[in-house]
Amino acid sequence: MNGARKYCEVFKNAEQVGSLYILPHYHARGKTFRVYVLPAGEAAIENGGINPPLNRDAVEVYGQTGGDAGWSEWYGWIYKGPWVGVFNALYDTRVKNIEGALLAMGVRERMTYIEDRKRKIALLDAYEG
Numbered sequence: 856m857n858g859a860r861k862y863c864e865v866f867k868n869a870e871q872v873g874s875l876y877i878l879p880h881y882h883a884r885g886k887t888f889r890v891y892v893l894p895a896g897e898a899a900i901e902n903g904g905i906n907p908p909l910n911r912d913a914v915e916v917y918g919q920t921g922g923d924a925g926w927s928e929w930y931g932w933i934y935k936g937p938w939v940g941v942f943n944a945l946y947d948t949r950v951k952n953i954e955g956a957l958l959a960m961g962v963r964e965r966m967t968y969i970e971d972r973k974r975k976i977a978l979l980d981a982y983e984g
Contacts, residue, residue, distance in 0.1 A: 857928075857929035858920075858929050859879075859885070859888035859930045862888045863879040863881070863886040865946060866879045866888075869901065871893070871899045874893050874895055875890055875891070875893075875938060875942060876891040876892075877889075877890055877942075878890070878905070887930070889907070889915055889918040889930075890915070890918070891907065891914060891916065892913070892914045892936075893908070893910055894912050897910060899913070915933060916932065916935075916936070917931070917932050917933060918930060920932075920933060957969075
């Protein structure tokens with residue numbers, strides 16, 4: 856869904872990075888993406904890998920900010936703070952790593968991948984529900 860797709864392309868599974876718990880997922884109509892801040896030094900208590908962590912003091916800071924859940928929801932920062940910069944730096948690093956892996960591919964494979972990705976993004980961007 857809006858605001859979730861680009862992050863789900865980079866973060867494939869639930870994971871904890873520092874005090875951030877990152878939770879990409881999907882449902883029948885699209886991608887979902889949530890980020891939680893955990894207390895410093897606390898490990899996430901996973902809840903099936905698709906549900907919010909069970910930590911009592913986990914705070915959802917990125918998630919659904921509007922629309923109808925399961926139909927037309929969009930995602931964004933619920934609370935802004937220093938975690939936004941930490942998350943953005945992590946995202947940028949992951950994107951650069953992916954781009955580096957693509958550079959290691961042969962020219963033909965790279966072009967095929969890029970064209971296929973552009974086609975998919977154009978198709979998804981044109982979706983009107």
